[in-house]
Amino acid sequence: MNLVERDEQESELERIWSECGAGKGSVVLLEGSGGSGKTELLHQAAERARRGGGLVLHAGCSPAESALPFGVLGQLFSSVPAVEGPLARLQAPNSPLAAEAAPHDPARGAVAIGPQLALLLNEVTATLLELSAAKPVFIGVDTVRHADAQSLACLLYLVRRTGAARVMAVLTDDTAAHRSPFRTELLDQPHTRRVPLAPLAEAEITALLARQLERDEAERLAGEFHTLSGGNLLLLRALLEDHLACGGVRKDGYGRAVL
Incomplete structure (x- = not known):
């Protein structure tokens, strides 16, 4: 499905994937509030990469x-069968490698990597680079703020070494998420790009409504829908479903649902 209301961001992700195929690696931080369409865009980008x-x-x-x-x-x-061995060592019960990536400061999420874990991640990175030489690699991580600290440290290790490879990583996060050391270091990487998902403007809401309503009706309702939803994509779709079901926006019921 084409996200008409997010066509600019969708086109940007498609362009970055094309650059990846040409040998320019990228990390994309896809940011937006809850219900802004981050997960849907991530899945679409992943499916596009798979089809390609x-x-x-x-x-x-x-x-x-x-x-x-x-x-x-x-x-x-x-x-990825080629990394089954390293993964098994990482995830083995009571693996000492987990301690090598233990947070120094759990409140901040800062993580350091010990020498044995670094050797193992170097093996994983080499495999990833080898795979990307055969075909472009798309890495998608949804709601990255809820990832375990050890995986975050490993992700940073990987992205620092894939800027010149055919690897594109897309991570979704909430705009209001805690500004963690992971996020700070991620944004410090020269091949990281932020793709924000702002609330939809009235013109974009009109385009969304016009997919299922007559154009005149879409233009008439866009202002009201914008006021009620604040431009939140998830809430807009709920309003549209309500309108299609009963021929109007049930403001009282909608308000209770949001609360």
């Missing part, structure tokens, strides 16, 4: 798994 012959590695982060050492890294590389 790329290797897609994906992980979804959850608060329930944020204390699982190397959990996100395991998700990313679970479909």
Whole structure:
């Protein structure tokens, strides 16, 4: 499905993927408030990469798994047989490698990598670079703020070494997320790009509504929908569904749903 209301960001992700195929690696931090369309854009970009012959590695982060050492890294590389050995060593019960990536300051999330873990990550990185020589690699991490600290340290290790490779990493995050050391170092990388998802303007809301309504009706409703939703994509879609179901916006019910 084409995200008409996010066509600018979708086009930018497509352009960055094309550059990746030509040998220019990138890291994209896709930022927006909850319900802004980050996850949908990430999935579309991953599907585009897959259809284009790329290797897609994906992980979804959850608060329930944020204390699982190397959990996100395991998700990313679970479909890559060439790194089964290193992953098994990372995720083995009571693995000493987890201690080598233990946070120095849990409140800030700062993580250092010990020598044995660095050697293992060097092996994983070499495999990733070898894979990218055969086909472009797309790495997607959804809701990165909920990733475990060990995986975040490993991700930084990888992205620092893939700027000249055919590797594109897209990480989604909330605009209001805590400004962590991970985020600071990620944005310091010369090949990192921020792609913000701002609330939709009235003209973009008109385009969204016109996909399912007559143009005149879309233009008439756009201002009201903008006022009620604040330009939030998820809430706009709920309003549109409400309108299609009952022929109008149920303001009282909508207000209760938001609260």
